[in-house]
Amino acid sequence: MTIEQTGAVVRLADRTPDITGVEIAASLVPPSQFVHATFESYRPDHDYPSQAEAVGLLKSFAKSWEPQRPAGLFSRNRKKAETKPGVYLDGGFGVGKTHLLAALWHEAPGPKYFGTFIEYTALVGALGYAGAVNLLRGSALICIDEFELDDPGDTMMMTRMLGELVASGTRIAATSNTPPNALGEGRFAASDFLREIQALSDRFETIRIDGLDYRRRDTEGRAVTVDQQVYDRIVSTLSDRGESVTSDDFDALIAHLATVHPSKYIKLLDGVDVIGLTGVRILHDQMAALRLVAFIDRVYDAEIPIVQTGEALNGVFDDDMLGGGYRKKYLRSVSRMIALTTGELPPHDE
Template sequence: MPDNIVSLVDRHPTLDAAEIVASLVPPLHFHSASFESYVPDADYPSQDSTRVRLAEFAAGTSVTVRHARLFSRAKKGASELPGVYLDGGFGVGKTHLLAAAWNVAGGRKYFGTFLQYTSLVGALGYVKAVDALRGASLICIDEFELDDPGDTMMMTRMLGELMAAGTKVAATSNTPPQALGEGRFAAADFLREIHALAATFETIRIDGTDYRRRTSEGIASVYTSNDLSAKVSASVAGGTWVAYNSFDDVLKHLGSIHPSTYLRLINGIDVLALQDVHVIMNQTDALRLVAFIDRVYDAQIPIWASGTAMSDVFGGDMINGGYRKKYLRCVSRLIALTNA
């Protein structure tokens, strides 16, 4: 077998505390994100006003002259609260704006998903995790989750300590309540869960439609088994590094390693090829897949798959259940990655 055909199940990545801290930066495709490069949808004025407000918030840490025009448009007397929360549906550019704020900020700063921060606490312990983050100018939390009340309240406590010490916090939503409607986040639910921090966060509503749906087909691309095998062979011969596994093997392997290592699992891979994709009926497997696809999307790795279209993998009534928003966001990303 060529060296550039990789089996994910042969990889058993680990991540220590120092590596978790070092990994707290925006995903590669957001490294150059800026407020200027964010293109608001003219049909949803809240996108541009959110851009302006977050630029102003980021200016409280450090700012370059090129952003001055944006700041001048912000309302006078805007809130000086130490936290901002972007409340909106998926695919409206919240992560782009969050990364833009991180890129503008001066001093020591961190950017990560809710999972990365809880993994840091798990690796270091609460006190050492707080000490590691203490003194940061800005902490960005993408996809703040309410799945686990214990994790939510632990993060609430940690953010309270850090904000009291002068750190600013910017966060986006990723919450599962059934009251979301069209995948939209209910700010009141978030504020109720983090009642200790409610008074220190300014909630900014950002509306819009999923940009990935605007730029890709409505279903994930799928290959026949023979076509997938031929495509992998041709690509490998051309020097592409392909992770080639059965869908079941990948699902099983994801359950054997910690989700904080999923990004390392796909390190150095150019394409993810999955054989015999099928509908998932087990919610634990489904949620692991969501976490994995989030990391594949962060790395912008295309997916080639045979079997069931990956946009249809969440079976039963999962898509309408308590994790609706997670699954809808994942489907959106799968459509984009399989059509890349």
């Protein structure tokens, strides 16, 4: 479903997209900002040596696809340790994990897939478990960005599926998104992820990436909000010059998101150039907040700027949320919303 009337101001809340298993599978590639992501284009922060070390470790992992020459009897490579079939990038948000994951994907031969945890669970929902496994079996690499621990059922389903794929020769690379906030600073505890994937735990090499969120290095940490008169003028001007602009009341959009599966949020945004939101306010409902986070993830991937009125989007999550188990997820979303409203969309993501 696309915006057919170019230049018209429409409401996202009026759109009811659908998505098929085939469409989901076709979309399992890195987001547009990572089309040219490479290890060389990653810019490590020299204050955090683990970032450069992570690049070296991932380059070594990528060599697993290179053809191996038979080792001679006295070859130094004869007793070389076998590379584990999985890597897990563990670190705070905004340190370049997604960029590195995409760079690894580009290094791998096909067939290969790159998607978020939600996209893979949506694939299972559309094709059934057996259908999804059959589609993915034979892949050289499966990349899972933002591995979720919100839903134990989905987590264990993914665990089972990854086990089958690894057993068939597929390599797995993952980053984490959702923490139980075990370390108190919004950082994901690798041990919690490894416990959840049980039988796979000894097959993953954990690569720690320290650092600061680069999206906040050059900003003042506040989303841009405008008054209604300025908002109306911006939306009207963009529409008049042919931009596809949406304009939604914040509460109406939040309510609508509850009726759309997160796997369909990307279709909700088809053809949209600019998103307008009016009456943004602080959220106190956790489910509504988590749906907003999932929506903002897709908006950020699509690089669609936001213009808004009301409460600055960086303040949309209440104190209880920011102090709870989803702290890391909310903080990451805050930094993305700042970038989306200030035009500070960087060349690579976490």
